[in-house]
Amino acid sequence: MDYDELTDEELLALESLYCSYGDTVHYLKDPPIFTRGEGVWLYDRSETPYLDFQMWYSAVNFGYRNPEIEAAHQRQMETLPQVASQYLHRTKILLAAALSQETEQRFGQKGRVHFNVGGAQAVEDSIKLVRSQRGGKSLMFAFMGGYHGRTLGATELTSSYRYRRRFGHFANRAHFVPYPYCYRCYYGKQADYTARKEGAEGGESCGFECIRQFSKLFETEYYGVIDKKDDAVEYAAFYIEPVQATGGYVIPPKGYFARLQAVLRQYNILLVDDEIQMGFYRTGRLWAAEHFGITPDIITFAKSLTNGLNPLSGLWAREELINPTAFPPGSTHSTFSSNPLGTAAGLATLDYIRRNDFATTVAAKGVYLLGRLRELQGRYPVIGDVAGLGLAVRVEMTRADGFTPDRALADRIFQAGMKGDIGLGAKFYGLVLDIGGYYKNAFTLAPALTISYEEMDLFVELFEILIRRCQE
Ligand SMILES: Cc1ncc(COP(=O)(O)O)c(C=O)c1O
Known part of the structure; x- marks a missing residue:
């Protein structure tokens, strides 16, 4: 036909x-x-x-x-387009090394990279990693207006009920916290946004009311997140988008995330930075989090890693969380994870980024x-x-x-x-x-x-x- x-x-x-x-x-x-x-x-x-x-x-x-990325994909097509994930191939190793080294240069932390296929799957893998590294704790913080994908686990971190209403719960719904969407401030303090100058820290007139409200949750056990006997918190991680993507490309004030991370560190809550949409220079940095003076514990990425060629996603995590003892073989597995066409395109994308x-x-x-x-x-x-x-x-x-x-x-x-x-x-x-x-x-x-x-x-x-x- x-x-x-x-x-x-x-x-x-x-x-x-x-x-x-x-x-x-x-x-x-x-x-x-x-x-x-x-x-x-x-x-x-x-x-x-x-x-x-x-x-x-x-x-x-x-x-x-893109001719350079496509050429690398084509070369892989003509040599080793398919091989089972459990067997090694060059571009998997080289891409993991390149991503880890670039991330270490930026955040000063040695880490490792773990592959999967789609963005939501990388988020799922990060949930497993967080749970395993925080003694099986399954509760997370995430943002109102956040979007982390539409698998069952990822929708629990995505604020809209619309994505969950016909499917019920398979994991625990996150505790959703207002994003610093200052144009429509949740706490009614938008005067700060109107007055803000380019490059200002934010909080000039509101004093970061949103951070004050978040910190307040930890004041007494009666607010439902902490045991004040030893300051143990029921929540394992906070999932962030450094710039909220599906939420409408909402750009937080410069000083927000460092203040948030200070609170998270005080209570031993991991910071998971979802760079699936904002990574790979969308904001002018490899990772959008670099603009905000924070050091993520885990980063998830996908989409432009291969410039949209063969699907490939993954996560980077600090060595302490993801070394082979902490996160042993088979903690996750997917037939197409680290597929060679994807890793070849990913490596070419990183080379392209390094040349430009x-x-x-x-x-x-x-x-x-x-x-x-x-x-x-x-x-x-x-x-x-x-x-x-x-x-x-x-x-x-x-x-x-x-x-x-x-x-x-x-x-x-x-x-x-x-x-x-x-x-x-x-x-x-x-x-x-x-x-x-x-x-x-x-x-x-x-x-x-x-x-x-x-x-x-x-x-x-x-x-x-x-x-x-x-x-x-
Ligand atoms: C920030 C963010 N996280 C996760 C996802 C889910 O990625 P995927 O659609 O590849 O599952 C998306 C998709 O738009 C996203 O923007």
Whole structure:
């Protein structure tokens, strides 16, 4: 059968009959069917270019069809594309060493790397590691607005009840703590955000009320987390995202996490840093946690580790937690963990990172994009908030008061971008966006880190056309 002969309509009819709708989200009314990708662009059958500003939720930080990463993947394809995880191959060892060495340089801690396939599976493995290293304790802290994946264990750390309600509990639901989402401060102290200057620590007027509230939990046994006889805490770890991803690219004030870690250290609670979306230079650092002066005990990563080629995920942990005695062989196992196509792509990604100065270029591009978006915000009061760290940039759509979330407007812009009919000169474009956030009104902009300044300008032009088209 010549599958290329099928029209998009015929394919969509087959999809409606045979694809489970349960394995991903279904937000789009008339989805385009993409046929190829290149750099920051996706193309449909008619070769309409769609500028991608979400890059597979940050799984393709280094551009579609990145030639250097793809070449390494291809070489592996031609030599040893498959081998059982229990047997060794070169790129598994080299990638684990490279990731461990890069992490040690940053945090001053020797550690080891443990592989799996998807992000949620890495989170599952981290739960096992935490439980085993804290005497089987199974309770965790995590953030409101946090997202750690949709397996049964990971959804217990993900705040939305929506992800759990039809499935019941298999592990223990985390104790959810407000994230420092200062634009919509949980404790009503948003004045601090309005007054904050770029680069300020935060807490200038609120005195980090959120930290004060968290610390208070440990004051008396009656708040349910501590036995004051010996200060033993019932909670084993705190799962964080240094920049909240699905939660709407929420950037915490600079001084927040160091204060949080001080409390965790006092009570021997492990800090698990989920870098699955923000890792690999999305924020201008290998690990987003580097911006905040903290030292994670465990780091989980996935997505851009292979630039979106063969799935590969994993965790890094301090030697004391993960040495072969502490976490013995077979503590976890998955057929496809450390698959050679994935580890070859991962090693090529790290080599690529080492050859390019993403710390400098991502910071500069991020400042430029933010500046352009703030100009736009000056002209469109429905852009309530614009903020970013590196090339993780948030744009929150609101009513004209600049605060009341406008989910419907964000959705109209998203749908319109996917139509592929934005006319500019003689050409038509599409714009691929992703919506996140507590009120589903925040665009989580994640362009390829290799994007050019001209492509960022084009984005601003296309985005403005969509705002004008979709405003009521
Ligand atoms: C921070 C974070 N953790 C975990 C996950 C889950 O990863 P996966 O979708 O590969 O299971 C995601 C996915 O978006 C994520 O953003």
